[in-house]
Amino acid sequence: MAMKQKSYIWCEWIRFHWNIFVFYVFILPRDWIRGLGGNGNGASNSYSYSSSSAHRTTPGACGLSNLGNTCFMASALQCLSNVPPLRDYFLNNKYTEDINDENPLGTRGNLALAVGELMKGMWSGEYSSINPRKFKGIIGQFAPRFNGYTQQDAHELMAYMLDGLHEDLNRVKQKPYIQDNDEDQKLPEAEYAAKSWHSYKLRNDSIIVDLMHGQLRSTLVCPVCDTVSIKFDPFGYISLPLPAKEQIVRQTVIVMFLERKWAKFSLGITDTTTVEDAERLMLEKLQPEKKHHFVFFHVPSQYHDDITVLRPSDKVRVPGREVYVAEVEHDLSVKGTRIFVAYNRIKLLRPASLPMIYSLPPGDVLTRGFLNDHVFATTKKFFINHKISVDVAANSNDEDSMNGSNSADEREPYKLFAGPPGTQTPLPIPPTDEPIAFPNENSHDVYHNFLQISFQWKDSKLFNNYKGLDLIEREMTVSTRRKVFLEETLDWYTKKEQLGEQDSWYCPKCKKHERATKQLDMWKLPEILVLHLKRFQYTKWSREKLTWEVVIPVRGLDLTNKIVNPNHEKAIYDLIAVSRHYGSMSGGHYTAAAFNDHAQKWYDFNDSSASATYPPTDPYESSDPYILVYRRRPLDSRGEPLEPETTAIASQARPKRGAAPSISSATTSSASSSRHQVDENMEMEED
Numbered sequence: 001m002a003m004k005q006k007s008y009i010w011c012e013w014i015r016f017h018w019n020i021f022v023f024y025v026f027i028l029p030r031d032w033i034r035g036l037g038g039n040g041n042g043a044s045n046s047y048s049y050s051s052s053s054a055h056r057t058t059p060g061a062c063g064l065s066n067l068g069n070t071c072f073m074a075s076a077l078q079c080l081s082n083v084p085p086l087r088d089y090f091l092n093n094k095y096t097e098d099i100n101d102e103n104p105l106g107t108r109g110n111l112a113l114a115v116g117e118l119m120k121g122m123w124s125g126e127y128s129s130i131n132p133r134k135f136k137g138i139i140g141q142f143a144p145r146f147n148g149y150t151q152q153d154a155h156e157l158m159a160y161m162l163d164g165l166h167e168d169l170n171r172v173k174q175k176p177y178i179q180d181n182d183e184d185q186k187l188p189e190a191e192y193a194a195k196s197w198h199s200y201k202l203r204n205d206s207i208i209v210d211l212m213h214g215q216l217r218s219t220l221v222c223p224v225c226d227t228v229s230i231k232f233d234p235f236g237y238i239s240l241p242l243p244a245k246e247q248i249v250r251q252t253v254i255v256m257f258l259e260r261k262w263a264k265f266s267l268g269i270t271d272t273t274t275v276e277d278a279e280r281l282m283l284e285k286l287q288p289e290k291k292h293h294f295v296f297f298h299v300p301s302q303y304h305d306d307i308t309v310l311r312p313s314d315k316v317r318v319p320g321r322e323v324y325v326a327e328v329e330h331d332l333s334v335k336g337t338r339i340f341v342a343y344n345r346i347k348l349l350r351p352a353s354l355p356m357i358y359s360l361p362p363g364d365v366l367t368r369g370f371l372n373d374h375v376f377a378t379t380k381k382f383f384i385n386h387k388i389s390v391d392v393a394a395n396s397n398d399e400d401s402m403n404g405s406n407s408a409d410e411r412e413p414y415k416l417f418a419g420p421p422g423t424q425t426p427l428p429i430p431p432t433d434e435p436i437a438f439p440n441e442n443s444h445d446v447y448h449n450f451l452q453i454s455f456q457w458k459d460s461k462l463f464n465n466y467k468g469l470d471l472i473e474r475e476m477t478v479s480t481r482r483k484v485f486l487e488e489t490l491d492w493y494t495k496k497e498q499l500g501e502q503d504s505w506y507c508p509k510c511k512k513h514e515r516a517t518k519q520l521d522m523w524k525l526p527e528i529l530v531l532h533l534k535r536f537q538y539t540k541w542s543r544e545k546l547t548w549e550v551v552i553p554v555r556g557l558d559l560t561n562k563i564v565n566p567n568h569e570k571a572i573y574d575l576i577a578v579s580r581h582y583g584s585m586s587g588g589h590y591t592a593a594a595f596n597d598h599a600q601k602w603y604d605f606n607d608s609s610a611s612a613t614y615p616p617t618d619p620y621e622s623s624d625p626y627i628l629v630y631r632r633r634p635l636d637s638r639g640e641p642l643e644p645e646t647t648a649i650a651s652q653a654r655p656k657r658g659a660a661p662s663i664s665s666a667t668t669s670s671a672s673s674s675r676h677q678v679d680e681n682m683e684m685e686e687d
Contacts (some may be wrong), residue, residue: 017334026344033465060087060596062122063129063491063608067136068149075590076123076158077132079577079629080115080123082243082594089207090119098169107142114138115165123598129608153629154579154590155532157241162236162530166208175203179397180325182508185230190567193217193523204234212236215524217564220516222507223445229505229516232523237530243545244272244537250334251317254354255282255294255325269317276312282325295326295339295357307341307421309356309447311591313498326357334448336362338438340451341421342375348605355452365435371416417454426454483621486628487531490562494521521564525571529559531628536585545585547623554618554642573635575620579627590626644674 061083064074083085089095095116096335099109105417114135121130140147178199183191197215204213213234253265267278275296281337283292294355296310298318310316314322330337342356358375360366419426429436442450496519497507504513535546557573577594604613615648634642 007302010355015273015598022410040407042314047555056125057126057128058596058599058612059123059125059307060598061603061612062127063605063610064122065129065131066607067131067133069151070136070149071477071590072152072154073132073136073139073157073272074148074163074605074607075579077118077135078592078594078626079158079579079627080161081119082577082596083211083631084576084597086183086207087123088506090116091123095169095207098171100168100170100173103170105199106170107138107164109168110138111142111161111164111170127278128610136508151586153536154581158530158579158627159237161188166204166236166463169206169208171205172203178202189217189230190565192230193565194231197234197524201236208236209234210527212526212528212530214522214526214529217523219521220505222357222505222510222514224450224514224515225247225507225509226453227507227509229508237532238493239532240486241492241534242489242548242550245544245546249317252322253278253282253325256324256327258327258329266314267323271315271317271455273309273316274312275314275316279312279325290627293328293331293359295332295359296323296329297326297355297357298323299355309339309357309450311447311498314497324518328357328359330361332359335663338446338450340366340438340453342371342453342455366451367433367435368416368429368431368440369433375453375455417456417663419452419454420451421448426452428484428501429453443642483537485551486531486553486557487549490559494519496563508675522562523565524558524568525563525632526560529630529632530629533626533628535581535626543585545581545588549621549623550625552620552622552625552628554616554620569635569639574633574644575616576631577629578620578625580622580624582624585597594629 064077071318093116095112098105098330099112101109118130118132118135121127133250136146137161137576139157142164146152146157146160184195187195193215201209211547213236216233216235218233219267221227239466248268248270251267251269253267255263255265257263265282267281269278279294281295296316297313298310298321299307310323328339338360339357340360342358347650356375363365364370416429417426418429418436436451438449440450496517498517499515501515505518507514508518533550537546552575554575557575559573560568561573563571575595578592580591580593582589582591591607593616594603594605595615596603599612599614602615604611631644633644638640
């Protein structure tokens with residue numbers, strides 16, 4: 001068919017139900033193109049608007065045109081646009097009073113002005129979609145990494161936007177110099193935290209800080225001298241870890257129980273399974289009647305002449321070797337508890353069996369008498385039979401009674417030696433009941449500062465290797481995770497971890513760098529809480545997306561018990577916006593869903609389309625959420641959280657089985673509405 005006027009070709013991927021994409025080619029007459037000026041580099045003098053009809057649309061139900069792989073930008077903008085107090089701040093022109101065009105850390109107010117103009121258009125109720133070319137041009141001007149038309153990370157853009165808006169709207173025109181004072185750490189925690197927050201606000205005072213900044217407590221502990229360093233740091237969002245993609249492998253584990261037969265397990269683990277994880281799995285399977293305490297270790301040498309004691313945070317996998325678990329009497333997490341390792345030897349330099357590990361409670365001392373009374377009872381397992389061990393003990397006692405001998409070496413069937421870990425020259429323990437010293441009495445590192453005790457048997461015929469023991473064999477496997485709960489990721493975020501060699505901390509007391517333990521805790525949470533799920537995993541050789549389904553509370557996320565500030569108020573949050581990522585890292589697509597408090601409905605945003613959708617099932621389970629935006633419920637006069645406006649979503653009619661999907665999928669109408677907006681200077685790219 002001949003065309004008398006010049007036409008333009010527009011190509012677009014349109015997404016329907018169940019993540020099915022269809023490639024459409026539209027041939028549009030020039031008369032359909034309106035107000036889309038620009039220079040082709042993402043900058044223009046104004047925004048371009050389009051409306052699907054002469055009727056007004058719902059304020060906020062406005063899409064953002066894809067300028068070529070800019071879905072990440074649209075997704076982040078839609079999330080921020082549906083934060084009611086931030087939106088109202090812009091719509092009511094309050095931002096014009098705060099613009100700081102002298103702040104060199106911002107964009108001289110350009111970003112704030114662009115966001116204000118964009119939000120006014122999105123919430124005017126006049127447009128079904130807006131072409132955000134001006135906004136993209138400003139972002140690219142001040143952050144060149146977002147220039148061009150390649151796919152970018154929505155969270156990186158949101159973080160840049162929030163930081164840029166904060167600096168553009170910072171009410172502090174001249175930032176004062178604040179001197180850090182280490183003496184502040186001696187203050188009561190609440191006073192120290194308040195002083196730290198006050199110092200931060202002296203330099204940072206904006207609507208972004210008011211709404212979206214909180215405070216974390218960071219605790220560092222030196223493993224050598226137990227020096228504690230505490231800092232209170234601000235945050236604008238929290239990046240939550242997700243489990244890595246892992247392959248289950250088998251690890252042999254031998255558990256040395258105190259009062260029951262030893263057990264040999266074939267444990268299914270991953271490369272990142274920690275000692276703490278393995279212990280929890282064992283206890284879940286064993287379901288003991290009383291609480292057990294375990295020490296994990298492995299023996300690097302085939303002669304058992306040295307051991308490596310594993311910390312709870314250490315990886316449990318030891319390729320090619322067995323991992324051993326010794327049950328001990330006392331809780332090693334209690335400060336002052338110590339352990340010692342007992343070897344059975346026929347020759348001094350050749351251990352004849354696996355080492356045994358014993359615990360010593362705080363305040364107790366290790367003596368020769370303690371070794372004879374407590375360690376000998378467990379050592380009986382290594383004799384050929386129980387009768388011989390009883391005879392040995394009886395004969396020793398009889399000889400003592402008849403001869404009146406006071407020599408421990410004469411009445412015992414073994415000689416005792418002691419030394420630090422890994423020693424090849426242990427020293428004899430004198431035949432007295434004097435306390436036996438540990439290598440470093442001032443160290444509280446129970447996993448490093450232990451003592452090695454050697455039992456050198458006088459008669460090798462009395463001894464039997466552990467391999468002759470009757471071991472109960474079991475098989476346990478770590479279940480392949482299909483779902484991750486949001487509360488779990490918050491626990492992982494605040495979990496204590498040991499710093500790596502490259503991240504070691506300078507201890508002011510030891511005067512050197514140490515691999516301290518670090519723990520982050522929530523002290524003060526903001527009204528608007530942004531949670532970032534770390535779905536993209538980067539290694540030296542590869543990049544991949546973590547596709548775990550995350551179970552996300554929509555209403556009533558209770559973070560009250562996760563705040564360590566003893567004077568905190570209740571913190572109940574409701575989900576108000578989600579940025580979603582579909583597909584792989586290289587060819588994925590971003591969309592968003594948000595609760596429109598004006599219409600009291602959830603809306604789905606897919607580039608230029610915006611349509612009402614059903615509220616998410618609570619909890620919302622999906623592998624697509626990437627950024628979560630929560631709003632804290634206000635408190636009444638009694639300090640109790642009020643029900644939010646989003647209560648209306650509970651009464652929204654949900655589809656019957658087999659009907660349209662919820663926010664995890666875009667609707668057909670979302671994909672097909674407002675498709676007539678075209679930019680003749682823009683080269684379309686696949687998104």
